[in-house]
Amino acid sequence: MSLKKEDTPTLILIDIQQAFDDEEYWGGTRNNTEAEENAKRLLDYWRAHGLPLFHIQHISKNPDAKHGLNSPGHFFKEIVKPMPGEIIIQKSVNSSFIGTDLKEQLDKKGLNTLVIVGLTTDHCVSTTTRMAGNYGYETYLVSDATATFGKKGIHGEYYDGEMMHRTALAQLNEEFAAILSTQNVIDTLDVL
Template structure:
């Protein structure tokens, strides 16, 4: 499945920030260590084809958060760092649509298809994807360019990152988006 340039798809890269390198802080057992490399492949493809790219950056209000604007973890990871001409959308909640002008920018550019990758699968990727689907965008989530961490359940049981990742993707697929892999998008 290769996206056609005439679809004018936008690449939405969510929260690829240095603060997520502290695995223990986020719950441990991060899955998919290749997520950033796959996101870089997508980004390189979008840049080579002159397609729109939106970098989403979380700015936590919590001064102790790794993603607070005063902490070095707030910075984008070097592997997918935005170029000066690429759009940065800053958010303070899970959805890249709330409290931002992302929807307005997409609509102004006539963009109706979104390819989403980022951190973390079950939080900001999921929330943004759900809203994108509800707004009527043709939405794709790139499974191998997303990742998450382990979480404790309501009864104290621990679910590893891969379990959290797979269940989050299962909830999105064919409901809010189509879940794909990098090679399906760039047709390598």
């Protein structure tokens, strides 16, 4: 795979929402505190170059949940808040493709190259990346523009956010996506 501007890469920003500001609720030890800053760098680049982008917003079926419509957590973080006219796709499950028209919109516009960023690496980002790879999209996941939290294992052991992030990336790498950094993406698109 080779990321090229002429292939009209499409930025997919997944669930960069206020709900994830409650670190303890999600398991603590969040890794990569610069993820939103890096996502903004990419978003600014995409906007400046007129490249397509989609904002994915998780809306829980439970209106009182952290991502529910009755909670401020469902709002996008200000740092990557959509501008008027930018496409917002709402979902209620981990995959950005299930129960949405994301695939139809991509296919209708002939967009085959996806650059994925967002929260959280091991949940919605991973699920969306896996499906994108399975659908045959040329898929890139930006490692420093994603982040996650710690998780309790099946025997009560604790895995911190950095471990969860790294293992999620390892599972996706070269099987479902190429893993790049924010600077890799920008440098590659600027050169070609």
